[in-house]
Amino acid sequence: MFSDFGYRKSGIEDIAKRAGVANGTIYLYADSKRDLYKRAVEYGFDKWQAAAARAAEAVGNGPGKSRERFEALCRAAYSYLASEPRLRRILARDPALFPAAPGGDGDDPFVEINRRSVALLEGAIAEGVGSGEFEVDDATAAAELLFSLYRVMIEKAYVEEDGGEGRRFEAALGIILNGLSSRSEAPRHGHTRTESSERGGT
Numbered sequence: 001m002f003s004d005f006g007y008r009k010s011g012i013e014d015i016a017k018r019a020g021v022a023n024g025t026i027y028l029y030a031d032s033k034r035d036l037y038k039r040a041v042e043y044g045f046d047k048w049q050a051a052a053a054r055a056a057e058a059v060g061n062g063p064g065k066s067r068e069r070f071e072a073l074c075r076a077a078y079s080y081l082a083s084e085p086r087l088r089r090i091l092a093r094d095p096a097l098f099p100a101a102p103g104g105d106g107d108d109p110f111v112e113i114n115r116r117s118v119a120l121l122e123g124a125i126a127e128g129v130g131s132g133e134f135e136v137d138d139a140t141a142a143a144e145l146l147f148s149l150y151r152v153m154i155e156k157a158y159v160e161e162d163g164g165e166g167r168r169f170e171a172a173l174g175i176i177l178n179g180l181s182s183r184s185e186a187p188r189h190g191h192t193r194t195e196s197s198e199r200g201g202t
């Protein structure tokens with residue numbers, strides 16, 4: 001209902017009818033329509049976060065896997081909304097739910113969920129540092145910076161529906177991975193100009 005009609009036009013009676021329950025039953029789960037809306041969006045955000053974490057876990061563990069796991073986490077987090085039109089429509093109707101540059105906890109209605117997202121990034125970066133694949137002095141600061149950039153890209157891609165954002169995401173991810181990568185690891189993950197030319201690359 002919130003996705004189809006927005007917050008203002010979705011009444012408790014309509015929501016209860018679609019759910020097949022009595023109006024009063026809704027209040028067993030939420031104190032008000034605003035509370036129900038927040039819980040519904042939290043549910044969607046939790047699923048989004050879990051999907052990104054699962055994508056990273058699916059890569060598996062082992063030597064040289066940290067970079068792959070980090071890349072899988074980033075790709076899944078970015079592409080998730082493409083397969084979730086309901087959450088995408090809610091964000092498009094209410095972009096304040098996912099502020100690109102919140103000024104503080106009071107500006108971010110989902111500060112705890114977003115802190116967990118930063119923690120996921122921080123853990124992935126710290127894992128790469130531990131394995132020797134990444135060189136980062138401050139994993140926390142790096143995770144906070146990357147999450148801010150991620151939120152801007154999500155808004156451009158799915159709220160403003162900027163058609164060029166996919167290309168920019170790929171460029172940004174390449175820059176991020178190269179920036180994080182340990183100099184001793186870099187040859188493993190990329191080709192020198194000579195190697196690329198020998199293989200027929202440009």
